Amino acid sequence: MSEPLLSIHDLTISLQEEGGERILLKRFNLKVDPFKIVALVGLSGSGKTTVALSVLRLLSEVFEIEEGQILFQKANLLSLGPQEMRRLRGKAMGMVFQEPLNAFNPVFPVGFQIGEVLRVHTSLSYQKIRTRIIQLLEMVGIPDPPRVMQSFPHQLSGGLRQRAMIAQAIAAGPSLIIADEPTSNLDVTLQAHIMDLFRHLKETLKISILLITHDLGVVSHLADEVAVLSEGEIIESGPTSEILSHPRHPFTRELLGTFLE
Amino acid sequence: MRGVGEKLPDPPHPEERSDEGSPLMLLEIKNIKKYFPIQRGFFHKRQGLVKAVDGVDLQIAAGENLGLVGESGCGKTTLGRIILRLLAPTAGEIFFEGREITRLPQRAMRPLRKDLQMVFQDPFSSLDPRFSVARIIQEAMTFDLGKTRQQKLDRIRHLLSAVRLPANILNRFPHEFSGGERQRIALARALAMNPKLLILDEAVSSLDVLIQAQLVDLLLELQKKLALTYLFISHNLRVVKKIASRIAVMYQGKIVEWASAQEIFAQPLHPYTKMLLAAAMEYKAVKPFPLMDFSEHSHLVDRGHDHWVMS
Amino acid sequence: MIKAQEKPLSQFTLALRRVRKNRMAVGCGVVLFLLYTTAIFADFLSPYSFKNEDRSYSFCPPMKIEILDDNRKPGLFVYGYYFQFDEFHKRIYEIDKEKKYPLKFFVQGDSYKLLGLWKCHRHLFGVEAPGRIHLWGADSRGRDLFSRILYGGRISLSIGVVAILISFSIGLWVGGIAGYYGGRIDNFLMRVCEMVMIVPGFYLMLALRAAFPENLSSLEVYLWLVLIFSFIGWASLARIIRGMSISLKEREYVLAAKSLGLSDFAIIIKHILPHTLSYSIIAVMLSIPGYILGESALSLLGLGIQDPYASWGNLLSEAMGILQIQFAPWILLPGFFIFLTVICFNVVGDALRDCLDPMFKEGKL
Numbered sequence: 001m002s003e004p005l006l007s008i009h010d011l012t013i014s015l016q017e018e019g020g021e022r023i024l025l026k027r028f029n030l031k032v033d034p035f036k037i038v039a040l041v042g043l044s045g046s047g048k049t050t051v052a053l054s055v056l057r058l059l060s061e062v063f064e065i066e067e068g069q070i071l072f073q074k075a076n077l078l079s080l081g082p083q084e085m086r087r088l089r090g091k092a093m094g095m096v097f098q099e100p101l102n103a104f105n106p107v108f109p110v111g112f113q114i115g116e117v118l119r120v121h122t123s124l125s126y127q128k129i130r131t132r133i134i135q136l137l138e139m140v141g142i143p144d145p146p147r148v149m150q151s152f153p154h155q156l157s158g159g160l161r162q163r164a165m166i167a168q169a170i171a172a173g174p175s176l177i178i179a180d181e182p183t184s185n186l187d188v189t190l191q192a193h194i195m196d197l198f199r200h201l202k203e204t205l206k207i208s209i210l211l212i213t214h215d216l217g218v219v220s221h222l223a224d225e226v227a228v229l230s231e232g233e234i235i236e237s238g239p240t241s242e243i244l245s246h247p248r249h250p251f252t253r254e255l256l257g258t259f260l261e
Numbered sequence: 262m263r264g265v266g267e268k269l270p271d272p273p274h275p276e277e278r279s280d281e282g283s284p285l286m287l288l289e290i291k292n293i294k295k296y297f298p299i300q301r302g303f304f305h306k307r308q309g310l311v312k313a314v315d316g317v318d319l320q321i322a323a324g325e326n327l328g329l330v331g332e333s334g335c336g337k338t339t340l341g342r343i344i345l346r347l348l349a350p351t352a353g354e355i356f357f358e359g360r361e362i363t364r365l366p367q368r369a370m371r372p373l374r375k376d377l378q379m380v381f382q383d384p385f386s387s388l389d390p391r392f393s394v395a396r397i398i399q400e401a402m403t404f405d406l407g408k409t410r411q412q413k414l415d416r417i418r419h420l421l422s423a424v425r426l427p428a429n430i431l432n433r434f435p436h437e438f439s440g441g442e443r444q445r446i447a448l449a450r451a452l453a454m455n456p457k458l459l460i461l462d463e464a465v466s467s468l469d470v471l472i473q474a475q476l477v478d479l480l481l482e483l484q485k486k487l488a489l490t491y492l493f494i495s496h497n498l499r500v501v502k503k504i505a506s507r508i509a510v511m512y513q514g515k516i517v518e519w520a521s522a523q524e525i526f527a528q529p530l531h532p533y534t535k536m537l538l539a540a541a542m543e544y545k546a547v548k549p550f551p552l553m554d555f556s557e558h559s560h561l562v563d564r565g566h567d568h569w570v571m572s
Numbered sequence: 573m574i575k576a577q578e579k580p581l582s583q584f585t586l587a588l589r590r591v592r593k594n595r596m597a598v599g600c601g602v603v604l605f606l607l608y609t610t611a612i613f614a615d616f617l618s619p620y621s622f623k624n625e626d627r628s629y630s631f632c633p634p635m636k637i638e639i640l641d642d643n644r645k646p647g648l649f650v651y652g653y654y655f656q657f658d659e660f661h662k663r664i665y666e667i668d669k670e671k672k673y674p675l676k677f678f679v680q681g682d683s684y685k686l687l688g689l690w691k692c693h694r695h696l697f698g699v700e701a702p703g704r705i706h707l708w709g710a711d712s713r714g715r716d717l718f719s720r721i722l723y724g725g726r727i728s729l730s731i732g733v734v735a736i737l738i739s740f741s742i743g744l745w746v747g748g749i750a751g752y753y754g755g756r757i758d759n760f761l762m763r764v765c766e767m768v769m770i771v772p773g774f775y776l777m778l779a780l781r782a783a784f785p786e787n788l789s790s791l792e793v794y795l796w797l798v799l800i801f802s803f804i805g806w807a808s809l810a811r812i813i814r815g816m817s818i819s820l821k822e823r824e825y826v827l828a829a830k831s832l833g834l835s836d837f838a839i840i841i842k843h844i845l846p847h848t849l850s851y852s853i854i855a856v857m858l859s860i861p862g863y864i865l866g867e868s869a870l871s872l873l874g875l876g877i878q879d880p881y882a883s884w885g886n887l888l889s890e891a892m893g894i895l896q897i898q899f900a901p902w903i904l905l906p907g908f909f910i911f912l913t914v915i916c917f918n919v920v921g922d923a924l925r926d927c928l929d930p931m932f933k934e935g936k937l
Contacts, residue, residue: 043469043472044439044469045439157334158333188332188498188540189332189536189546192545195544214470215470217470217499217544221543255470258470259470
């Protein structure tokens with residue numbers, strides 16, 4: 001049994017609001033094994049994005065991490081300093097956001113932004129970076145990489161943008177990708193392609209993926225394991241086939257209901 | 262009131278259709294085209310055309326929900342807006358309840374607006390953030406000129422309960438609600454004038470699956486109570502399956518397949534439809550569909566059981 | 573438990589409720605209210621008319637209201653002043669304890685027309701002749717600064733507001749229509765804006781003002797000034813509103829309003845222009861000091877409100893010399909009032925903008 005790549009223990013995060021304290025995550029436990037796709041399923045507001053941001057330590061200070069550990073390759077991410085975290089971000093862990101239009105800077109070409117990851121984490125020469133970018137774009141299935149490299153985010157279609165964002169996430173060779181609702185804004189046809197791409201990332205590039213979604217259909221076709229999140233707590237988790245064939249919690253059954261209809 | 266899925270009389274055969282709109286149909290559109298010129302350069306020289314909608318015929322009978330499916334960019338949203346007369350078509354005719362409305366001046370359109378309403382895709386931008394919920398719905402009641410203030414208030418409360426929202430939200434603002442709740446407010450607004458045809462333009466696409474399911478249930482319930490007909494525009498056949506009795510598949514501005522929902526799911530005939538189905542139901546990725554070159558003579562052919570496919 | 577049925581409130585009621593919570597804004601609003609009220613009732617509140625002069629009190633320093641006299645007898649009064657010349661031929665004032673002038677209320681004084689309608693003689697307070705009361709000192713001609721500041725408020729406080737209302741209305745409409753319709757209408761309106769903006773404002777003011785006949789009554793001068801200011805001010809606001817209007821008309825709620833059958837006019841008023849408010853209000857509030865100072869610049873050059881009429885601007889023009897400032901610093905008091913007005917307008921404007929925005933969180937100030 002190998003060590004899990006990412007392992008979250010008893011994570012509790014709260015937020016001070018006008019009406020008092022609101023608990024976003026309550027004793028949250030999750031693990032991602034190497035070369036596996038783990039899905040975190042929940043509705044908007046259940047705390048899924050909070051999980052993603054807390055692993056990368058991108059939460060703003062208003063969120064209080066009351067207790068818990070996030071172990072990544074044996075180090076507790078919560079105890080690392082900003083310098084160390086920065087080294088990990090991009091290089092060991094990558095993130096794919098839901099809306100590429102927002103995640104990309106509109107005033108820089110896409111190639112330049114992908115290159116930024118390489119510039120920060122590697123010491124490759126300009127030429128080598130350029131080659132690598134083209135390589136990455138091809139890897140994610142983008143046709144005509146040189147043209148796309150020079151394009152601005154708004155000039156690309158939704159599917160191409162999302163692929164470019166995935167290229168940026170895997171650029172420095174991370175072992176874990178966190179994907180926050182990567183296909184929610186895409187057409188079904190594009191969704192299928194991106195799911196294929198994730199499968200390819202897992203099998204060929206050996207990257208583990210923590211997939212955050214609200215769609216059990218995506219989960220059933222992509223994830224090895226699934227954890228169901230409702231109002232900050234994990235209510236059920238296990239191998240996908242298990243959970244989908246024998247859901248125990250009523251919420252899981254409800255979600256499954258919409259999928260099976 | 263007819264329920265969804267009940268057998269309806271066959272729509273008129275193409276050769277039998279006269280130049281007048283058929284009175285049986287709630288909505289009928291003939292050969293609608295919408296071309297956008299591509300203008301470049303300082304002098305706005307026309308350099309080409311984007312054929313957003315390229316010769317579309319559709320018929321919707323009262324009580325028979327039509328699902329209009331296709332990917333982004335196929336022209337379905339443009340078509341929805343043309344039907345609502347928010348965009349002027351380059352060519353073609355629109356018939357509502359047998360009467361042609363294509364070139365009606367906006368003034369004459371106004372009384373018809375209460376019959377034709379739309380719920381838009383983005384719940385975050387289709388409601389004016391500076392308007393309170395009460396004001397949003399009130400704005401839609403422009404034709405209730407005879408009603409007193411109290412009657413209007415009662416109607417607003419009635420609408421809110423119809424969409425399963427609590428009545429005490431009158432003074433709240435859109436940003437205080439979730440996506441699903443906002444769509445319900447938008448729905449209440451659309452229902453304010455008792456429309457006959459409601460166009461839902463990707464209305465559930467940006468919501469969680471569970472909320473999507475709830476909203477679709479709500480729509481079906483409201484249809485029975487209020488004698489509505491839906492034109493449901495979406496890219497996701499999975500969602501359309503629950504609500505449509507007939508489905509039209511759109512690609513590159515044209516309808517490539519048109520049949521009852523059962524037929525489309527059981528026996529898709531056009532390759533594009535097959536691809537959409539595979540992607541939606543089985544999450545299967547197919548090689549990008551080649552740009553089809555439609556010849557002048559491409560038209561819909563009935564392959565039996567009123568199942569029309571582009572030749 | 574079902575709450576009592578809620579009634580929908582208008583926008584303004586909702587906004588007002590919010591404003592009340594912002595103490596600073598309420599405070600500044602009260603100050604502005606007081607300033608405007610005193611301006612309206614200036615003739616009653618001030619002991620003298622703005623013209624009333626007494627050269628023997630030239631540059632008299634601010635007087636103190638005494639409560640107890642040497643014999644410790646209570647009663648409000650003012651001492652008489654007399655002056656001597658020092659080696660620079662400057663006056664130095666000394667208190668003459670021999671002359672006591674009791675402070676009286678509702679005294680008879682210079683006549684005036686209350687609110688322009690009723691002839692009156694009464695003033696709130698004053699002293700009997702030959703005594704004079706100068707709470708805030710006097711100017712070179714011995715005119716009471718307190719009175720003149722109150723009268724001056726009338727011009728300065730109103731000129732900005734009236735001019736702003738006119739230019740704001742024109743600018744909002746021109747910008748809103750140009751942006752919404754686009755095409756030729758937009759083209760035409762923007763070219764008109766540009767032509768207006770090309771003209772250097774200040775020179776236009778001078779030229780227009782100089783073109784008037786010499787002997788205009790001060791009311792006419794005032795009206796012309798307002799017109800000139802409005803004429804210059806609307807164009808830049810229009811351009812910015814037009815830009816905002818162009819992006820706002822693409823919003824989906826505008827499309828939704830169209831689908832409800834609203835006319836263009838209604839859409840512009842209800843959906844587009846309110847969204848430009850957050851910019852417009854600030855722009856308006858920040859222009860008011862500009863107008864106040866513009867008026868004083870004109871007065872400085874002798875083209876604005878003329879002596880003997882007072883405006884804060886032209887009162888300040890008296891304070892142009894270093895000698896005056898050094899030896900009679902109370903001359904600068906009108907400047908403090910300009911400052912106070914500007915600050916209050918800014919705070920109230922900020923609060924208004926925030927309160928009209930439904931998404932503003934009340935906790936933050």
